[in-house]
Amino acid sequence: MMGHLQVSVCELFNGPSLIGPLSRRPTRAPLLIVLHKVLLLSWARQHYHWTVDDWKHVTWSDESRFQLYRTDARVRVWRHVSLIHRPCLSTGTVQSGGASVMVWEVCSWRDMGPLISLETTLTGDRRFHWPPKSPEMNIIEDIRDALLHAVEKRSSPPRTPMDLLTALQDSWCEFPPGYLQTLAESMPRRFASLLRARVGLTRY
Secondary structure: OOOOOOOOHHHHHHOHHHHOOOOOOOOOOOOOOHHHHHHHHHHHHHHOOOOHHHHOOOEEEEEEEEEOOOOOOOOOOOOOHHHOOOHHHOOOOOHHHOOEEEEEEEEEOOOEEEEEEEOOOOOOOOOOOOOOOOHHHOHHHHHHHHHHHHHHOOOOOOOOHHHHHHHHHHHHHHOOHHHHHHHHHOHHHHHHHHHHOOOOOOOO
């Protein structure tokens, strides 16, 4: 006679992972051609010896575009197939993400710099050369993602481009200094990870 099977809620959700591979979205990563890999590997070897003290003297800056309405489809809901048209289980979309704002952000190990609205793309020489297709080596990418999530979590979501710019600037100023320092101090580990992976995918 078969005994009773007791399954906890955690086991119910974690159980399928014990069965084997499941359907997943593919990991998104920059598309690297041979030239990109050669340049990135050479650059990583040149700066591998840099210490945390070296990275403390680097000023990080970049320009970013933020959309008023995101269209990346990362949000999921649990629903029965018959509830596909329920308003509470759907999300509104606009063409190409709607309006957007372009900003220029700058920061360093010591403090946050300004986040400025841009009307056009900046041009000019950069003091520190970054190889193309290397977002995992630039802490601005981490900051940009954290900034986006901070704006999304605000109690009053932005409705206009000006609202979005204000929310971005407010969230930018709310980042604690320790957050920047932790990112800058991760640079030596990022280089070590990149070289171990032979410029392949890393956890960064």
